[in-house]
Amino acid sequence: MQQSLSLANIELAFQNVEKEKRAEELSLANKNLAFQNEENGKLIAALLSAREELAFQKEEKKKRAAELNIANIELAFQDEEKGKRAEELGIANIELAFQDEEKGKRAEELGIANIELDFQNKEKEKRETANKELEAYIYSAKLASQYSLSLIEASRDPLFTISPTGKITDMNEATVRVTGIPREKLIGTNFIDYFTNPDKARQGYQQVFAKGFVVDYPLTILDHKLTDVLFNGSVYKDDKGNVLGAVVVAKRYY
Numbered sequence: 001m002q003q004s005l006s007l008a009n010i011e012l013a014f015q016n017v018e019k020e021k022r023a024e025e026l027s028l029a030n031k032n033l034a035f036q037n038e039e040n041g042k043l044i045a046a047l048l049s050a051r052e053e054l055a056f057q058k059e060e061k062k063k064r065a066a067e068l069n070i071a072n073i074e075l076a077f078q079d080e081e082k083g084k085r086a087e088e089l090g091i092a093n094i095e096l097a098f099q100d101e102e103k104g105k106r107a108e109e110l111g112i113a114n115i116e117l118d119f120q121n122k123e124k125e126k127r128e129t130a131n132k133e134l135e136a137y138i139y140s141a142k143l144a145s146q147y148s149l150s151l152i153e154a155s156r157d158p159l160f161t162i163s164p165t166g167k168i169t170d171m172n173e174a175t176v177r178v179t180g181i182p183r184e185k186l187i188g189t190n191f192i193d194y195f196t197n198p199d200k201a202r203q204g205y206q207q208v209f210a211k212g213f214v215v216d217y218p219l220t221i222l223d224h225k226l227t228d229v230l231f232n233g234s235v236y237k238d239d240k241g242n243v244l245g246a247v248v249v250a251k252r253y254y
Contacts, residue, residue, distance in 0.1 A: 001113055008106045015099045022092045029085045036078050043071045158221070158229070158250040161236075162191045164209055166202065169245060178223055191248075196220040201231075208233040208246045219250065227252055 047068060053060050158175040160168055168186055176183055179194055191205055192198040197220065204217045217231035233248030 001116065005110065005113060008109060012103065012106060015102065019096065019099065022096065026089065026092070029089070033082070033085075036082075040075070043075075047071075157252055160191060160248050160250075161245050162205060162248060163245050164243065166191045166205055178221060178227065180223070194222050196222050196226060204231050205233065205246065205248065208248065209235060209243065214248075216251075221250060 047064075053064065156174055158178050159172040160175060161170040163169055168189055168191055171183065171186055175186065179186065192201040195201040201219055204214060204219060207214045207217070213232075213234040215232055217233075219229055219231045221227045221229055229250035229252050231248060231250055233246050235243045235246045237243050
């Protein structure tokens with residue numbers, strides 16, 4: 001689009017130069033015509049003088065006749081030149097009319113280009129605003145995620161996330177301490193394997209997925225102390241409402 005605007009400006013500058021040339025040619029033609037008219041007046045005066053002189057001098061009459069003949073030739077030449085100038089003026093007027101039409105087209109193109117640029121600038125502002133809003137949302141979500149993770153890790157009670165099939169997908173540091181098993185080895189194992197009554201533990205997490213939650217469900221963790229806990233849990237979903245898993249906390253008696 002900028003290239004089109006630049007070409008339009010070059011074309012307009014060229015047309016202005018051509019217009020100035022035509023104006024200069026017209027001025028010169030007018031001066032020439034004025035000069036010719038003045039010369040015609042002189043010739044007419046000479047002809048009048050010649051007629052008076054012819055009454056007395058026949059010889060001078062011949063001279064004046066010759067002069068008249070030359071004058072007629074000059075006048076014919078001048079008339080021909082005038083015709084050429086008139087034709088040139090006609091062509092110049094056609095060219096000026098064409099240039100005016102082209103200027104109108106360029107002005108219209110410039111108007112359309114300005115509208116397009118204005119639209120693009122507005123769209124750019126919209127995109128910049130949307131990007132800023134998205135960046136703010138991502139930053140806010142990141143802060144929220146970091147805050148939630150810090151709360152989870154701060155809990156003294158074992159916390160698990162489990163899949164609908166009962167597999168451990170994540171846990172906090174308290175779970176690692178209680179079980180004595182590293183995090184990487186806990187992930188992917190069965191949730192029920194870490195309680196003294198696996199069947200009861202299975203029924204507990206199945207209730208979470210069936211009802212959406214469970215509250216104060218008693219279990220005993222299979223550790224060196226056989227710690228009694230109250231099992232609490234609820235499901236978590238994606239943005240479309242599909243259940244992804246459950247978060248469960250084994251609250252110990254202190």
